[in-house]
Amino acid sequence: MTFETLKVTTDGNVCRIVFDRPNAGNALNAKLIxxxxxxxxxxxAEDSPVTVVAIEGGPEVFCAGGDFEAVSDSGSAGDPAPLYDLWQALADGPVVTVSLVRGRVNAGGVGFLAASDIVIAEESARIGLSELLFGLYPACVLPFLIRRIGRQRANYMTLMTRPLSAAEARDAGLVDVVAENAERAFRQHLARLTLLKKPAIARYKAYLSACRGEPVADREAALAANREMFRDPEVRASIRRYVTELKLPWED
Structure with a gap:
C-alpha cells in the first residue's frame, strides 16, 4: 500500500505506520489523519491478523503538532473529530499500540503518545504542549493525557509549555521506556507482545477503558469480567493444556 503522508509496512502481525511529511515536521493535516x-x-478489523500497531516519526521530529500553515491559509483548524476518533481507536481498539519516539513531539503529536498503550522514547526525545503560548489549549489531547498521567501532571505540562526530556516524561508516566535505541527496545518488546491474541487484547482493553481504579465502584464489573473469561472454551482449553502438559499457549 502506498500513501501520500505515511510509510506503512506489515510483517506478520505487526503493522508499522511512519509519519512521512519531513518538510512539514510531520505536522498533522487532514490527509495524514x-x-x-x-x-x-x-x-x-476482526479479520485482520495485526495485533501490534507501531506509530513512528522521523529521527529528528516525531510530530510537530497541527499544521499551522494550513490554519493560517484557511483561517480554520478544520474539524477536530477525525483526529480525536483516531486517538480513540488507538487507545481502545483490539490491538497493542506502541509509539516509537525520536526527537521532538509537540502539541497534537502528544495525543498519539497519550493514546498509545506503550511509549518507547529515545534519550533525545523532547515532548511538550505549546498551545497556551498561542492562546489555545490542548482540548482534544487532554482527555487521553489525563487518563495516562493524571489531571495535575497534565495541567502542569499544559501551563508550563516547556518540553519535557524523555526521562522527565517517563517520570510523569507519559513514557514507559527510555532507550538509547528505540528500534532495539521495540524488538525486545515484540518478543512478548506478538504472543498476545486479538480476542484477549480486545476483552482486556474494553474492560480497562471502563475500569475506574475504585475497588468498590468497580466490583461488579470486575466479577462479571472474571466469570466471562473463564467461560471461554479456548481459555479453559489453554489452562487444561498447561496443567497436563506444562505448555504455554504459544508452544507447540
Missing part, C-alpha cells in the same frame, strides 16, 4: 485512520481501521 485520514490515511492513518484508514490503516488503523484495517488493523483493528
Amino acid at each position: 485520514a490515511e492513518c485512520a484508514e490503516i488503523v481501521a484495517r488493523c483493528t
